[in-house]
Amino acid sequence: MKITGIELRRIAMPLVAPFRTSFGTESERDVLLVRVVTPDSEGWAECVAMSQPLYSSEYVDGAAEVLRRFLIPALPAHPDAHRVHRALEPFKGHRMAKAALETAVLDAQLRAGGQPLASFLGASADRVPCGVSVGIMDSVPQLLDAVGGYLDEGYVRIKLKIEPGWDLAPVRAVRERFGDDLLLQVDANAAYTLADAPHLAKLDDFGLLLIEQPLANDDMVQHARLATLLKTPICLDESIESAEHAAAAITLGACSIINVKPGRIGGYLEARRIHDLARAHGVALWCGGMLETGIGRAANLALAALPGFTLPGDTSASRRYYATDITTPFELRDGHLDVPTGPGIGVDPVPGILDEVTTSTEWITL
Numbered sequence: 001m002k003i004t005g006i007e008l009r010r011i012a013m014p015l016v017a018p019f020r021t022s023f024g025t026e027s028e029r030d031v032l033l034v035r036v037v038t039p040d041s042e043g044w045a046e047c048v049a050m051s052q053p054l055y056s057s058e059y060v061d062g063a064a065e066v067l068r069r070f071l072i073p074a075l076p077a078h079p080d081a082h083r084v085h086r087a088l089e090p091f092k093g094h095r096m097a098k099a100a101l102e103t104a105v106l107d108a109q110l111r112a113g114g115q116p117l118a119s120f121l122g123a124s125a126d127r128v129p130c131g132v133s134v135g136i137m138d139s140v141p142q143l144l145d146a147v148g149g150y151l152d153e154g155y156v157r158i159k160l161k162i163e164p165g166w167d168l169a170p171v172r173a174v175r176e177r178f179g180d181d182l183l184l185q186v187d188a189n190a191a192y193t194l195a196d197a198p199h200l201a202k203l204d205d206f207g208l209l210l211i212e213q214p215l216a217n218d219d220m221v222q223h224a225r226l227a228t229l230l231k232t233p234i235c236l237d238e239s240i241e242s243a244e245h246a247a248a249a250i251t252l253g254a255c256s257i258i259n260v261k262p263g264r265i266g267g268y269l270e271a272r273r274i275h276d277l278a279r280a281h282g283v284a285l286w287c288g289g290m291l292e293t294g295i296g297r298a299a300n301l302a303l304a305a306l307p308g309f310t311l312p313g314d315t316s317a318s319r320r321y322y323a324t325d326i327t328t329p330f331e332l333r334d335g336h337l338d339v340p341t342g343p344g345i346g347v348d349p350v351p352g353i354l355d356e357v358t359t360s361t362e363w364i365t366l
């Protein structure tokens with residue numbers, strides 16, 4: 001497959017409501033899309049990096065720059081996703097940028113071959129159960145209204161963002177209002193330290209599915225220690241940036257569940273490696289979200305349909321984040337989203353909508 005050229009396109013996507021986490025509040029996403037053009041097909045991918053390096057060290061301008069200066073020039077003459085993965089390995093970090101480039105090449109190659117991403121990855125389902133991530137709110141009543149609304153839409157699992165000062169009270173209120181059968185978990189986005197262990201242990205009273213990334217992304221040993229102090233299973237997100245990290249976390253006992261985000265770990269090939277590793281060790285997986293548009297959402301659904309993804313993920317409907325998605329919107333039906341069946345990621349941006357949200361586009365000839 002000979003690549004003719006690559007487009008780096010930036011779009012501005014207003015969120016339906018501000019989304020607050022322990023590391024900040026987001027009201028609009030500045031998204032980098034990568035389009036790979038070949039004589040036979042085009043491939044699309046979404047870079048999940050945020051505008052600022054608050055979730056991880058990557059940020060969208062930096063991702064565009066490292067793609068333009070280093071990653072795209074390093075592409076082999078006739079790349080496929082595996083060859084791209086190997087060609088980019090010498091470059092350290094920048095996994096979200098690498099993931100976007102590899103995925104766009106993978107999409108182009110699968111579309112040319114007529115194979116859906118789900119089939120390529122080894123999916124075993126044609127629809128996936130969906131959870132929803134609920135931000136930190138101004139008050140508990142406001143939170144309860146938001147949770148009630150998502151449950152009315154059919155979400156099968158609720159995830160609450162927490163931080164010091166907003167943890168026990170909101171969790172207790174949701175449990176009291178919606179009962180003990182509600183699948184409920186929390187995500188601290190690394191807001192606590194091991195000194196908070198006695199406080200975090202109080203969450204054990206609420207029968208949570210898991211507590212996600214309570215400590216810093218590089219606190220692998222500290223998470224292993226915390227795991228001995230909590231009944232609630234620990235799930236890692238920011239800490240797991242590769243299959244090696246996953247192996248280290250499993251070996252150390254730092255987590256018993258992993259939130260897999262292909263953007264964070266460097267692409268769908270690496271995500272499948274983590275899937276196979278986790279299954280071998282009895283570690284449960286679920287597919288996380290980075291507020292993707294339909295382009296990233298479509299690819300994540302293919303991954304979430306693999307057999308080792310045994311917990312509902314954050315693959316929410318398009319309307320959770322966007323009034324108008326750049327693809328045909330993903331809509332929740334009986335708490336599930338359908339896995340796209342078309343070749344590659346199975347969706348395309350709607351041209352008119354894409355042009356409306358485009359803030360810049362750059363063409364790189366190979």
Ligand SMILES: CC(=O)N[C@@H](Cc1ccc2ccccc2c1)C(=O)O
Pocket residue numbers: 019021026029048049050055133187189237288289290291314
């Ligand atoms: C659905 C969910 O909670 N995602 C991330 C956090 C997150 C929060 C805000 C974001 C804003 C812009 C881009 C990515 C973002 C990711 C998480 O699981 O930790």
Ligand SMILES: [Mg+2]
Pocket residue numbers: 187189212213237238259288
């Ligand atoms: Mg998380």
